[in-house]
Amino acid sequence: MSVLEVDNLTKTFGGLVAVDDFSLEVDEGEIVGLIGPNGSGKSTVFNCIMGLYDVTDGEIRFNGVDITSDSTHQIVAKGLSRVSQESNPIDLYSVSENIRLFTLPNSIRSLHGGASDEEIREYAARIDIEDKLHEMPSELPHADVRRLEIAKSLATEPELMLLDEPFAGMNQAEIGELAAQIERFREDGMTMVVVDHNMGGLMELVDRVVVLNNGDFLAAGTPAEIAADDAVQEAYLAGEGLQ
Numbered sequence: 001m002s003v004l005e006v007d008n009l010t011k012t013f014g015g016l017v018a019v020d021d022f023s024l025e026v027d028e029g030e031i032v033g034l035i036g037p038n039g040s041g042k043s044t045v046f047n048c049i050m051g052l053y054d055v056t057d058g059e060i061r062f063n064g065v066d067i068t069s070d071s072t073h074q075i076v077a078k079g080l081s082r083v084s085q086e087s088n089p090i091d092l093y094s095v096s097e098n099i100r101l102f103t104l105p106n107s108i109r110s111l112h113g114g115a116s117d118e119e120i121r122e123y124a125a126r127i128d129i130e131d132k133l134h135e136m137p138s139e140l141p142h143a144d145v146r147r148l149e150i151a152k153s154l155a156t157e158p159e160l161m162l163l164d165e166p167f168a169g170m171n172q173a174e175i176g177e178l179a180a181q182i183e184r185f186r187e188d189g190m191t192m193v194v195v196d197h198n199m200g201g202l203m204e205l206v207d208r209v210v211v212l213n214n215g216d217f218l219a220a221g222t223p224a225e226i227a228a229d230d231a232v233q234e235a236y237l238a239g240e241g242l243q
Ligand SMILES: Nc1ncnc2c1ncn2[C@@H]1O[C@H](COP(=O)(O)OP(=O)(O)OP(=O)(O)O)[C@@H](O)[C@H]1O
Pocket: 013, 016, 018, 036, 037, 038, 039, 040, 041, 042, 043, 044, 045
């Protein structure tokens, strides 16, 4: 069954059509890659799904329920979460406190000041930063700051996670580690959509790839099919190239 259905999504900014009649279905337990040259509309699709942008046209359903007009808070409460391409930890708070903040929207927990220390440790352990809980974000190397962003997202207990450029700025070893951690989330029952420009890391990880170009659906297939697709190669050659 489809966990996420994006039907004929259109998003305009004034005269600019950022996403043009785009559809996407994601099945339970899948890891889908959403790729496309710079400015093709990938982050806009994520922002529409998360209720951060008003949708111009189309419908978005999560587990069969229309969430198109829901607020971000309602969408997160239903089990969707996004790891943004920018890291924005609160520098005055420790890693642990940053994660705890994301457990607060849950009304039962908020009465008790968020998740317990043990629960925070478990979220951090899922992304291997449990030994960094007492550090400040500014003391962390880049890869751990990105892992903290993922831990914050895990703390909302998502069923479906949207990851926007998780591999950006990471070296090959860090990309391999993160891909293995993301694979573990799937084993724990999570469904994911991943946007990234690092084709090596992404193509190894995903089951299926959907390609956007100028806000339009261009192609879909297995990583091998997409790597060999002439239209995809052409779209990328106009930009940064498909590596
Ligand atoms: N808030 C906004 N206001 C106006 N235009 C926007 C806004 N957000 C995105 N756009 C425009 O929509 C188009 C798609 O942008 P988007 O960021 O979704 O692309 P992307 O595929 O995620 O790009 P990248 O890979 O560079 O992150 C671009 O032309 C961008 O300038």
